[in-house]
Amino acid sequence: MTETTQLAIGRPAPLATTADRVPGGTTALRAIVARPTLTIAVVWLALVIVAALVPGALTHHDPLAAEPAAKLTAPDAAHWFGTDQLGRDLYARVVHGTALTLQAAVLAIVIGLVGGSLVGLVAGFVGGAVDAVLMRVTDVLLAIPSLLLSLTIVTVLGFGTVNVAVAVGVASIATIARIMRSEVVRVRTAPYVEAASANGNRWWRVLLVHVLPNAAGPVLVLAALEFGTAILAVSSLSFLGYGAQPPQPEWGSLVATGRDFIASSWWLTTIPGLVIAVTVLAGNRVARALDTERRAVR
């Protein structure tokens, strides 16, 4: 199992590398020209982060200000994304909704990363019965589709953005734990770790200074990949009505509200959904680039 994972990680992705490699001397401009999709992805994610941190910089509209006279108007120069059933500016609502969605996704990743890394580290480093038990538990968790696992946790915790984030994060622990464990097992037997132990370092020092940094690479790439998954999961749960409660704007719940007006006002569902899709796509593109980069370094 460890062997196969290791092989998969060591082997360069045959489909991606040829297109992604930047030839020869790389000035910034050349890098941009050589990888246009990556550039667009990075720019988009930067915009998303700006929208989450300082939404006022991207729009002067109030996301909660209703303007009944202008309700359900199609996108035009005044309202770039159109307006909703109360005449609220959809563009402002999407921009201001970014923070909630992004916060939830980041919280989910942090929970998954910390929880998964801990489980993986302990299992891989301690080994023996502890390893066996922990890995059997992750096997079982992986047998349950992660959306269902998230839904189970939401059932217990109740609704709300934070609970949704926790649920999505916990559901991703098992996957991260597995990768972390296989990396730790690979690194643990390396000569430099043996040397560190032989030099009289305490076990926790060996673990933190020598094993963790060398095992973290694939886990971090997975976490980057997890960003897209988390955005999708969080917005799905919000769409189902378990996340942000109205009138707070959130990407998934924006699509859900727009659903009632789908026959007449296409923009209410199409535009927020497109924003989600592009963000996930951009996140996955960056994650893939990180993966390629990491393999090239090694």
Next chain:
Amino acid sequence: MTRYVLSRIGQALLVLWAAWTISFFVLYVLPSDPARIMVGPDATDVTAAQLDAIRHQYGLDQPVVVQYFQHLGSLFTGDLGRSIGVGRPVADVIGEAIAPTAQIALAGLVLAIVFGGGIAVLATWTRNRALGQFLLQLPPIGVAVPGFWFALLLVQWFSFGLHLFPAFGGEGPASVVLPAITLALPTGATIAQLLSKSLVQTLREPYVDTAYAKGAGRWRVQLRHALKNAALPALTVTGLIVGQLFSGTVVTETVFSRPGLGRVTATGVQQQDIPVVQGIVLLAAAIFVVVNLVVDLVYPLLDPRVVIAGSRRKLRDRDGATPGATPSVPGTTPSSTSEPTAVHA
């Protein structure tokens, strides 16, 4: 062989029991109050005595260990408890929902295999670089698109725009089309990613050159020689794919207002109907376990290179491509670190 089969069935049962146990502890033991959840967060007029009565009725006043074994005992008689939302046995509620979900899930799976497989075969077959690149860009997009949004787009175009298919409901064969397409998108994208990767590898193998040298045409080599072997690694993630379809139904059936397992799940979570949610988790785990069991048992028949010796498998030449060497779970499949496999709908 018999010993191997028996031990695999034993393992499967063990996983099922563990999944049920984990869901029991999450739902009943975590610092939450099932009785409170049952009456709902809005019920402020419930007296402590009434809560106690509910606790007594559902056995929640017993020690956790006693509750656990009571539930486990009734599980063996096929009793999954009673739904709090509709007051009927969970087994009945879930049982009725299986058929409508199976319809769209099967149709979705067929679409996913046809289109996902088609994209992979065409992308690796074509000599037109631009077309190949274009086709390979499609699966990552399919994985990134939110299922609920895609479903609504389909409704906009095909129901309200072209009036081809109904926007909601579960009546008649026409109502299956849009939900099936919705389910097929992420699944087809996953299949296309796995299959194109494994086809690229397979086409580099010496036997492909032999086939060419014997005069076989490109289509023949692609379909008759390479595809057969390349499809094998994809087979190992069948459990994952079925799980993806299962969780996809939650969103799909909600959007299309269809009856089925997804709707039962969504309503169960909405009403915090613990027995129903637990039943669904158990069913999902059971499906995953059975699918993996079948794949593991069928695999050696499809790939003679995999030999079962006692209860262990030995691989002659391939690495990481067989279920015996790699348990078919998302974290360990060779593609897991490099390919964005969306498990969420």
